[in-house]
Amino acid sequence: MTDWFAGDIAARYDSSTAGMPVEPVVDFLAPLAHGGALELGIGTGRIAVPLAERGIRVAGIDFSPDMVAELRRKTAEIPVAIGDMSATRVEGTFSLVYVVFNSINNVTSQDGQVDVFANAAAHLEPGGCFVVEVGVPNRQRLEVFDLSDTHVGVDELDFDTQRLVSHHFSLVDGEWRRISMPFRSVSPAELDLMARLAGMKLRERWGDWDRSPFTAESTKHVSVWEKE
Amino acid sequence: MSDTFAGDVAARYDAAVAHIPVEPVVDFLLPLADGGALELAIGTGRIAVPLAARGVSITGIDLTPDMVAQLRQKTDNIPVALGDMTTTTVDGTFSLVYLVFNTIVNLTTQEAQVACFRNAAAHLAPGGCFVIEADLLPGGARTVFALSDGYVGIDAYDADTQRLVTYHFRQLPDDSWERTAGPCRATSPAELDLMARLAGLELRERWGDWDQSPFRAKSTKHVSVWQKT
Numbered sequence: 202m203t204d205w206f207a208g209d210i211a212a213r214y215d216s217s218t219a220g221m222p223v224e225p226v227v228d229f230l231a232p233l234a235h236g237g238a239l240e241l242g243i244g245t246g247r248i249a250v251p252l253a254e255r256g257i258r259v260a261g262i263d264f265s266p267d268m269v270a271e272l273r274r275k276t277a278e279i280p281v282a283i284g285d286m287s288a289t290r291v292e293g294t295f296s297l298v299y300v301v302f303n304s305i306n307n308v309t310s311q312d313g314q315v316d317v318f319a320n321a322a323a324h325l326e327p328g329g330c331f332v333v334e335v336g337v338p339n340r341q342r343l344e345v346f347d348l349s350d351t352h353v354g355v356d357e358l359d360f361d362t363q364r365l366v367s368h369h370f371s372l373v374d375g376e377w378r379r380i381s382m383p384f385r386s387v388s389p390a391e392l393d394l395m396a397r398l399a400g401m402k403l404r405e406r407w408g409d410w411d412r413s414p415f416t417a418e419s420t421k422h423v424s425v426w427e428k429e
Numbered sequence: 430m431s432d433t434f435a436g437d438v439a440a441r442y443d444a445a446v447a448h449i450p451v452e453p454v455v456d457f458l459l460p461l462a463d464g465g466a467l468e469l470a471i472g473t474g475r476i477a478v479p480l481a482a483r484g485v486s487i488t489g490i491d492l493t494p495d496m497v498a499q500l501r502q503k504t505d506n507i508p509v510a511l512g513d514m515t516t517t518t519v520d521g522t523f524s525l526v527y528l529v530f531n532t533i534v535n536l537t538t539q540e541a542q543v544a545c546f547r548n549a550a551a552h553l554a555p556g557g558c559f560v561i562e563a564d565l566l567p568g569g570a571r572t573v574f575a576l577s578d579g580y581v582g583i584d585a586y587d588a589d590t591q592r593l594v595t596y597h598f599r600q601l602p603d604d605s606w607e608r609t610a611g612p613c614r615a616t617s618p619a620e621l622d623l624m625a626r627l628a629g630l631e632l633r634e635r636w637g638d639w640d641q642s643p644f645r646a647k648s649t650k651h652v653s654v655w656q657k658t
Contacts, residue, residue, distance in 0.1 A: 311619055315626075337588065340568055342646070360565070360646045363619055388566075390539055390591055390616070394623035397543075417570065417588045 202285065204265045205307070205382050206244070211267035213373070214245050217352075218302075225410035226301060226334075227251050229423065233330050234259075236296025241286040241317065242304035245271035249279055262289045264307075287316035291324065298324050299332040305392075306335060306365065306384035314387060318399040318426075325428040331401060334410070336421045338363070338386045358386055389415075389422055401426040432493050433535075433611040434472070439495035442473050445599075446530075453639035454529060454562075455479050457652065461558050462487075464524025469514040469549065470532040473499035477507055490517045515544035518551065526552050527560040531650070533621075534563065534593060534613040542616060546628035553657040559630055562639070564650045566615050567593060591615050618644075618651050630655035 206214070226248050230238065234257045240249050243261025245268055253259045253276065261281040263269050269281050282291045286300065287308055298321040308314050321331040339358045346367075347354035353370040365384040370377055393403050404427045408419040415422050434442070454476050458466065462485040468477050471489025473496050481487045481504065489509040491497050497509050510519045514528070515536060526549040536542045549559045567586040575582035579600040586593050593613040600606055622632050633656040637648040644651050 311622065315623075361618075361644055361648060362646075388617060388620065389589075391620045391623060393539065394543075394620060394627065398623065398627060415589055417590075419589060 202264065204267070205380075206265035207267045209373070210380070211245070211265060211271055214268065214271065215247065217371075218247060221247075221302075222410075223248060223251055227255065229410045229412070230297060230299060230332065231255050231257060233297040233332065233425075234295075236326055236329065237293070238297040238299065239291060239295045239321075239324050241298065241300040241321065242302075242307065243272065243279070243281055244268040244304075246275055246279060248299075248301055250275050253279055260291050260293075260295070262286050262291060287313045287320055289320070293324075294326040294329070295324055296326055296329045297332065298329070299334075301332075301334040303335050303384070305333055306386060307382075309364070309383050309385045311363075311385070311387075311391075314385065314392075315395050315398055318392075318395040318401065322399040322401055322428055325401075327428055329428050330404065331396070331426045331428070332423065333392065333426075334421065334423045335387070335392075337419060338388055339365070363387065389424060392424065393426075396426040401428050432495075433609065434493040435495045437607075438609065439473070439493060439499055442496065442499065443475065446475060449475075449530075450639075451476060451479055455483065457639045457641070458525060458527055458560065459483055459485065461525040461560065461654075462523075464554055464557065465521070466525040466527065467519065467523045467549075467552050469526065469528040469545070470535070471500065471507070471509055472496045474503055474507065476527075476529055478503050481507055488519050488521075488523070490514050490519065515541050515548055518548070521552075522554040522557070523552055524554055524557045525560065526557070529560075529562040531562065531564045533561055534615055535611065537592070537612050537614045539591075539614070539616075539620075542614065542621075543624045543627055546621075546624040546630065550628040550630055550657055553630075555657055557657050558633065559625070559655045559657075560652065561621065561655075562650065562652045563616070563618075563621070565648065566591070566617050586615060618653060621653065622655075625655040629658055631658050 237258040240261045243249050243263045249259045259279050282289050344356045351372040355368040357366045363386045365386040367382050369380045405425040406415045407423045408415045465486040468489045471477050471491045477487050487507050510517050567584050572584040581598040583596045593615040596610045598608050634654040635644045636652045637644045
């Protein structure tokens, strides 16, 4: 596996995502986290740090040491295990396990994504919830998802394999750079079967963190599965 | 469950699908059927009758008595159990269970489609195969999939629920038109692979068509083979 978040990406991650709202995410997750929360793909702590500030015990798993180094500059209070979210364990159980912002797509095989659900379930207490935020599969082979003076994003999807490559063209220090990051696109219905294989059941599905309805026009979903 | 294949639809079924090739389907299924075959939604026997003519022992399950009545006009040698393919069982096990022509989408919930895989697996001998021919998810909310002088086919698709309604407008011999519409649930190959896994089956092959052409990004359908582990 390649660490796509090493070096520059980690160093610039918080500034490149500064435009994304954090408050609605924390508002959504906090009521589920009374028994502690485990974030898969915790990264720089964009969500975990403000969640911990609400008095919640938060632990994390992340594949990228450089991303976790950014988190460490903010707090020493959140324990993080370095490793693949489909297999890495931490001690204890939680009432909430969550993975946000399409990070489940960074696991690039169906088997790997099935294992993420099994790993999440293994860290949940009975009745605990697994929350995933992820985009719905693109309809077109090529889609422009961002176009600004400093960043262009193009998604390339293979319908047969569900392999998705996000091509980012970014202006950094006066120079354009390109990064092409591999993902596996996955549908809500497919995630529901992964949950079932892991002994979890769909409880809620929303169009966004603000609990807007999930509709045919939604471009992403926030789904909550409960461990039986 | 509503029976969208009753009456006139059953009476005209064979004529309506007469242009769809049968030989490549039978050629594909035959080598898998050495231990007998069970066809889910056997219908009028469009595939089962020529497969039986090659010496394969065949049994069927179908929801629609009118469709099976059409099969009975052709042969008495293929036993058929009437009922829903998610729960209806027949005696014995088979080396092949198959479900063709996108019929899996007639099951309108994920739950029912999972149950269909489980029912197929329950009828398979160890090492036996479940073969499905199915379409991919529609690419948009409204798709015209056929347009000719005597027929128009339109798919209406809700991406959030995967609910699909297929509208058929057909010109009848008296020049009037009829509309038939059936509720469906579209499903992706990857989702079917997880249903197979829930049923104890594993993907063995995936093709773009019965002629074993490759399954590609531009494929509009797939023929998939899962094996009982």
